[in-house]
Amino acid sequence: MTSTAPLLLRLQEAETSAGRAAGYCWLAHPDGGRFCSLPPGHDGDHVDVFRGRASPTAATGTRWREDVRR
Numbered sequence: 001m002t003s004t005a006p007l008l009l010r011l012q013e014a015e016t017s018a019g020r021a022a023g024y025c026w027l028a029h030p031d032g033g034r035f036c037s038l039p040p041g042h043d044g045d046h047v048d049v050f051r052g053r054a055s056p057t058a059a060t061g062t063r064w065r066e067d068v069r070r
């Protein structure tokens with residue numbers, strides 16, 4: 001098993017995740033360990049606002065771009 005799941009698999013996992021049930025996009029970061037915490041169906045980059053912040057006061061954390069338009 002690789003550490004990076006294909007985008008389609010990560011999308012399927014997001015749709016059935018607890019994070020999605022809580023109201024987040026929840027797409028997993030390609031490198032794992034981060035989950036998009038924007039609303040489902042948002043525009044633009046995916047952002048994990050809780051993890052990967054440069055400092056405790058930074059507004060957002062890890063940001064990445066993947067096309068998930070359907």
Ligand SMILES: [Zn+2]
Pocket residue numbers: 025026027036037038042045046047
């Ligand atoms: Zn997202």
